[in-house]
Amino acid sequence: ARPDVVEVWDVTAPDPQTLVTLKALRNTVSVPRHWSQKRKYLQGKRGIEKPAFKLPDFIEATGITEMRNAYQEKEESKKLKQKQRDKMSAKTGMMDIAYEVLYDAFFKHQRKPRMTALGELYYEGKEYEARLEHLRPGVLSAELREALGMAEPASPPPWLVNMQRYGPPPSYPHRQIPGRPAPLPPGAAV
Numbered sequence: 001a002r003p004d005v006v007e008v009w010d011v012t013a014p015d016p017q018t019l020v021t022l023k024a025l026r027n028t029v030s031v032p033r034h035w036s037q038k039r040k041y042l043q044g045k046r047g048i049e050k051p052a053f054k055l056p057d058f059i060e061a062t063g064i065t066e067m068r069n070a071y072q073e074k075e076e077s078k079k080l081k082q083k084q085r086d087k088m089s090a091k092t093g094m095m096d097i098a099y100e101v102l103y104d105a106f107f108k109h110q111r112k113p114r115m116t117a118l119g120e121l122y123y124e125g126k127e128y129e130a131r132l133e134h135l136r137p138g139v140l141s142a143e144l145r146e147a148l149g150m151a152e153p154a155s156p157p158p159w160l161v162n163m164q165r166y167g168p169p170p171s172y173p174h175r176q177i178p179g180r181p182a183p184l185p186p187g188a189a190v
Contacts, residue, residue: 005030033123044124058109062101138177 002024013019022028034041055065078086116122135141140150140157148158156178168175 009036029119032121042124056111058105058111061109062097062105064097067097137172138175 002020005023006020010016010019010023023030075083140148145153150157160177163169163177168177
């Protein structure tokens with residue numbers, strides 16, 4: 001009943017039908033993929049170069065990076081004797097940022113980072129996968145329309161003829177797509 005739970009190695013089980021039935025039950029948690037691998041968990045990231053840390057936009061908007069760079073240049077230009085003298089004295093108020101700017105950055109403009117949802121399992125390379133949550137079936141973006149050669153907004157997609165001939169895709173049997181089963185949009189010709 002649920003083909004999405006069947007995996008390649010399920011056929012080697014002593015009773016594959018019972019196994020698939022158990023995996024298809026409600027509230028069943030699947031076995032993490034990395035359990036069947038020979039190497040240790042997260043050891044495949046060894047060769048990947050980690051990008052340099054980038055401050056979040058709301059903190060960078062305060063102008064703290066320019067202040068830090070100016071302060072570092074000033075420190076590098078000091079002589080050794082001055083550096084030793086500064087070590088002995090207290091450093092207070094080296095970088096002054098307006099309190100309102102910091103308050104706005106952290107309490108008004110701060111955005112939460114995308115977290116893993118409840119029950120969602122992390123696996124190697126998950127952060128490099130393309131995010132497709134904002135895409136909807138049947139809704140074409142401007143980039144896709146341009147790539148398909150659909151210059152006018154009223155022009156039908158290239159697969160519409162096949163959908164009129166064979167019917168809607170099995171995943172979306174009740175989806176209303178202009179031109180099938182609804183009439184074609186005005187100004188469009190197949």
